[in-house]
Amino acid sequence: MKNSWTGGxxxxxxxxxxxxxxxxxxxxPGAFERLIDRFERPLFTYAHGILQNAFDAQEVVQDAMMRxxxxxxxxxxxxxCAALAVRPWLFRTVRNLCLNKRRSKRSALxxxxxxxxxxxxxxxxxxxxxxxxxxxxxxxxxxxxxxxPVDARELIVLRFMEEMSYAEIAKxxxxxEAALRGKVFxxxxxxxxxxxxxxxAYAM
Amino acid sequence: xxxxxxxxxxxxxxxxxxxxxxxxxxxxxxxxCRSCDASQDDVEQLVHAVKSLALVPPVSCKDECMDAVAxxxxxxxxxxxxxxxxxxxxxxxAESIDDIRQPYAKKYGRVLEQxxxxxxxxxxxxxxxxxxxxxxxxxxxxxxxDLEHDVLQTLTRIPRGEVRTYAWVARQVGRPxxxxxxxxxxxxxxxxxVVPCHRVVPSSGGIGNYIFGSATKRALLSREGxxxxxxxxxxxxxxxxxxxxxxxxxCFPTCRDAKRIQDKNRMPxxxxxxxxxxxxxxxxxxxxxxx
Numbered sequence: 001m002k003n004s005w006t007g008g009x010x011x012x013x014x015x016x017x018x019x020x021x022x023x024x025x026x027x028x029p030g031a032f033e034r035l036i037d038r039f040e041r042p043l044f045t046y047a048h049g050i051l052q053n054a055f056d057a058q059e060v061v062q063d064a065m066m067r068x069x070x071x072x073x074x075x076x077x078x079x080x081c082a083a084l085a086v087r088p089w090l091f092r093t094v095r096n097l098c099l100n101k102r103r104s105k106r107s108a109l110x111x112x113x114x115x116x117x118x119x120x121x122x123x124x125x126x127x128x129x130x131x132x133x134x135x136x137x138x139x140x141x142x143x144x145x146x147x148x149p150v151d152a153r154e155l156i157v158l159r160f161m162e163e164m165s166y167a168e169i170a171k172x173x174x175x176x177e178a179a180l181r182g183k184v185f186x187x188x189x190x191x192x193x194x195x196x197x198x199x200x201a202y203a204m
Numbered sequence: 205x206x207x208x209x210x211x212x213x214x215x216x217x218x219x220x221x222x223x224x225x226x227x228x229x230x231x232x233x234x235x236x237c238r239s240c241d242a243s244q245d246d247v248e249q250l251v252h253a254v255k256s257l258a259l260v261p262p263v264s265c266k267d268e269c270m271d272a273v274a275x276x277x278x279x280x281x282x283x284x285x286x287x288x289x290x291x292x293x294x295x296x297x298a299e300s301i302d303d304i305r306q307p308y309a310k311k312y313g314r315v316l317e318q319x320x321x322x323x324x325x326x327x328x329x330x331x332x333x334x335x336x337x338x339x340x341x342x343x344x345x346x347x348x349x350d351l352e353h354d355v356l357q358t359l360t361r362i363p364r365g366e367v368r369t370y371a372w373v374a375r376q377v378g379r380p381x382x383x384x385x386x387x388x389x390x391x392x393x394x395x396x397x398v399v400p401c402h403r404v405v406p407s408s409g410g411i412g413n414y415i416f417g418s419a420t421k422r423a424l425l426s427r428e429g430x431x432x433x434x435x436x437x438x439x440x441x442x443x444x445x446x447x448x449x450x451x452x453x454x455c456f457p458t459c460r461d462a463k464r465i466q467d468k469n470r471m472p473x474x475x476x477x478x479x480x481x482x483x484x485x486x487x488x489x490x491x492x493x494x495x
Contacts, residue, residue, distance in 0.1 A: 027309030073313030
């Protein structure tokens, strides 16, 4: 299957947000709600990708939204808001908060990861399968993801679920695009290996 | 181009993020290398599968976030009032909603939504706008610094029907030399009427400026019983205080004690030192000189 989106679309997506940031800065009615609507789910997926815990992820996202609001309304002037690349900025905020949280409860996290992989589910099923099969497939993928190191999970979320450009990921995680290309590929490979250990084969 | 360099670029090729020269090289390689070409399909498939992992938070943080950043406002007569549960936070003349939204955003960085003002707060605002006194205004001074806090508190002690000078307020808050700073605080008062900043006038005489204009200030003061024409007349004569020949006490001209002095006993003074030298003492009510 060929992907339909183009570089132009990525660039347009990246541009979104500057106007929204200015609207939030001016406290326009509904502006902050729009910011939450636009970013809450992706940020939650990202935070969950790092933390592997819905409760913590939710807390982090809320904290990040409040910080964003404070920064946009109290700390940044209008010019800075207009020039802001909102998506990488928000994701970076969530990332930092997640890493802080993770640092403070690392031992507990590693424990939960080991118990995660109980191998109860069968082999990978095709995309055209029934609803139940599809659910199992998603669950299998989720478990495979949980087996990956945190930086691989994070890149997979940013690149393939949030569909960020390499330039945006570079801004979010603070690494060069060239390095990220290699890391993204290795992350995919790790995911493939994790799936393979559960009986799903990819050539790659 | 070698296979390992091609593999790390397959994903960027997919989204057309490669420079033209790299793209040409990668595409040329893929045409000849079967294993890399197969990897390309796998990447596509894996990428597609991963998209199904997007999550939705069990509970949206929206309500809590909005509660944390939004306050309410309501119309009371001719003014907008922004308020929290039990405090008045801002009052502005009600014309366009932006008249309160914008200054509120600037001052507090928060959104305003239409709401219903609690009855106690409404009563206070009505009383204040009508020119009746509000003894203990439920005003939010939390975001005020020490000076602002003291100045606004002092303003609430100026009785209805009287005026004080900016210099007097500065002395009352223990910053006699900071008249300009105090005047700035008064000018920035976010809750006019309720904190009666209109009862402060320049020492040099006259009415001075007001957030809703000098004319409004004049009208407000005369409605409260201040004889503004007399204030103008005294200013022309450079008279700042009125003494009583019988009690040898001197006051601000609008002090309730000064108003009781009979015309034949009125003794005008241009400054406090004159009065003190003539054997007069400052009034304890209006405190024309620091006690």
